Amino acid sequence: MRFASDNTSGAAPEVMAALVQANDGYDRSYGADAAMARVTDLVRGIFEAPDAVVHLVATGTAANALAIATHCPPWGAVFCHTHAHVAEDECNAPEFYSGAKLVLVPGDRGKMTPATLATALSQIGADGVHGVQRGMLSLTNVTEAGTVYTPAEIAALTARAKAHNLPCHLDGARFANALVATGATPAEMTWKAGIDVLSLGGTKNGCLGVEGVVLFNPDKAWELELRRKRGGHLFSKHRYLSAQMVAYLTDGLWLRLAAQANSMGQRLADGLRNRQAMVPEAHANMLFPEWDRGRHDRLEAAGAVYNRYPAPEGRERARLVASWSTTEADVDRFLAAF
Missing domain, CATH: 3.90.1150.10 (Aspartate Aminotransferase, domain 1)
Structure with missing residues (x-):
């Protein structure tokens, strides 16, 4: 009767079997492993995004922080819900990696609304060089309150951000749970709804420890790769991350x-x-x-x-x-x- 967190469960047998197989023999390091090419193919197919780029890290905090740092300048504001994971549970990692300021947007049961976001957007960026500038939007699905945004709700929020030319991030630590809850496709929940970068969760849903940063704009891929290395999150034995993600995404697991x-x-x-x-x-x-x-x-x-x-x-x-x-x-x- 363990209901403290989905972090406390073990890894799925298919994921463990993939790790055992990856442990047999040798493979190239630092993301050049054969399995990583398979990850990219799977992500592009599943998300209907032939130009998407995915980089793997071991933790959700790293995925969120690197995604935000790659899309928001240090003089920018990251608009997120008051109780978002990036705001309350990541020890200021998004601010540390990006130098940006988190601006907290209210909303009932973990969900901001277009109206609350519009109010926050109107209060930032009006002071010229003296004030923080609008930087990006970060949403969480499933939210920290256990609620779920539909693709239409995400699109309504990203439209507000896009009106100010802001990139949009989705913290998908429980992304698969949100898809199942709504019946949406991965594409409908992300780039078709205005999302530019996704933190694709695996650890909470049966992986030993792997998260993906999926970039729907490949122009940001090299910057994210450099930030991952500079931040100490590029695994040398990267194949152990790739093997998990391949097993996770194969055949709808x-x-x-x-x-x-x-x-x-x-x-x-x-x-x-x-x-x-x-x-x-x-x-x-x-x-x-x-x-x-x-x-x-x-x-x-x-x-x-x-x-x-x-x-x-x-x-x-x-x-x-x-x-x-x-x-x-x-x-x-x-x-x-x-």
């Missing part, structure tokens, strides 16, 4: 893993609602239910592991995250203990 996580998240949400818990709308694998006092102690005594969240007086709240390896038995045991 990444979507099947996300579908399992989402399905278990919805089973958990439905079960809690049936037991009079308050569960805000959540379409993917992460939810924030609220219930009467006393449940935390009971659940944890039964072996449940999750994160407690602040709640109103007399109530309790939690963050529950299902993973690719969560089973129906895991969910049902949690509900029985509840």
